[in-house]
Amino acid sequence: MKTENYDIVIIGSGLGGLTAATLLSRKGFKTLVVESRNRIGGRFSTFEYEGFKLPTGAILIPDGWVIKLLEEMGININNLRPVTRVYYRINGKSYDIPPEIGVPKALDIIDKLEREEAEKKGRPMKPVELSQIMRGYYKKMKGIKQDEILTVRDWLLQYTENEKVHEAFDTLCTGLMMAHTWELPISKFFLFQAMEKFFIAPNGNLSIAKELARVVEKNGSVWTNCPARKIIVKEGKATSVIVEKAGEQIEIKCKIVISNTGAKTTVALAGRENFDDEYLKVMRIRLRPSPCLLxxxxxxxxxxxEGIHDGLEIIMGSRRIKTVIPISNICPELIPPGQHLIYTSAKSESTLHPMDVKYEIQQIKRDIKDFFPDFEKHGRILKMRACGIINEWPEGRTWLCHGMPSETPIPNLFNVGDSCVAPGLIGTPGSVESGYRVADLVEKIL
Ligand SMILES: Cc1cc2nc3c(=O)[nH]c(=O)nc-3n(C[C@H](O)[C@H](O)[C@H](O)COP(=O)(O)OP(=O)(O)OC[C@H]3O[C@@H](n4cnc5c(N)ncnc54)[C@H](O)[C@@H]3O)c2cc1C
Structure with missing residues (x-):
């Protein structure tokens, strides 16, 4: 078999892989990124369809880790389009609420609407208990006990039984933390690092991934259409990666292997026999892929x-759709002339059990009819994608604060990406942070 030599092989060109690759190749290490698909970026990429540039996953780039990476790599961030407004859709009406006061303000609105409704119908209302919730909220933020297993829903039930308030918290939980209120422990909820500012890439995320790849290529290579088939482990250390390139198998000898394929696939590539029972047990407990429908x-x-021009709309109390973004208003470059595009993301009933895709799609279609009265006459579903917990393309490879360690029992094999997010982070910031963490560890070893 043909062989080649690199200092570092990175399997997968998602954001975590590209972060580690750019940082390490800039430090002078000869780095190879292998990507099984024909395009780089993984769930942070773009594909063309009927003249539209569509996201493979992420659309919103939160301020923080991703922006820090782009700035450090000399990539122009001035053309990123800020998503400045956040709207909350409550009882079918949209409210423009600044992100920093989002939760209390939304609860205040729910309180008023509930009172009005109760008065109108002459029925008693289940109190919202805004001040109690907020007091409990701030108290909890100061003293979180890590081992607390009370769910977010149970915590909230201490203060209110009002269904609208529970729906509001569930929308936030599924939208930002990857799980429902009845699934996520309260101790994790309060570790979430809130994001207040978001951007959208006007040329699609693939354009950013390509710029990152160009940084890697100054001191290394990025190979697409090149799946890694096996990580060779000898005497407890990763010694090479077998990849397939143009129908031929090549052995890439290296000092370090970084996998961006998710911890489970890493184990499969390197062989279960090389991982101790404790590691495999932690992996089974921690990894909780989060489904979503796009x-x-x-x-x-x-x-x-009307009025929702340039913002992100958070939908409270819908059947399935939790987020609506009118992309064509923010980045018309992504859309063919004369057309408009709305990005909606939806959560299935459970993030623990595989979804019934047909049923979930029915629910989404009912939401679409309710939200967009002109849909039947003027609209069409361009693409619908179910990112389930059992396929390899979930919204997140695990919930908030459920990330695996990046280190593995094999001392020169690491994981990056959203299966090993740090506490408090998810999505693209979580993947980028993992790349920084691993690049640091690798630099110390080499
Ligand atoms: C529908 C959807 C919407 C989302 N919205 C947002 C959002 O708005 N904001 C946000 O911050 N996050 C969002 N996310 C999450 C975000 O996209 C991910 O957390 C992040 O992009 C994951 O990056 P990663 O580093 O884990 O790599 P991944 O994107 O998982 O990339 C891994 C790469 O490895 C490759 N690979 C796998 N196996 C092999 C192999 N054997 N050999 C070679 N290559 C291999 C894959 O092809 C892939 O390209 C969304 C996700 C989805 C699915």
């Missing part, structure tokens, strides 16, 4: 509700 809606006239 519906991209095209139309020949703007469908979004």
């Amino acid at each position: 519906a991209l809606i095209a139309s020949d006239k703007p469908l979004c509700l």
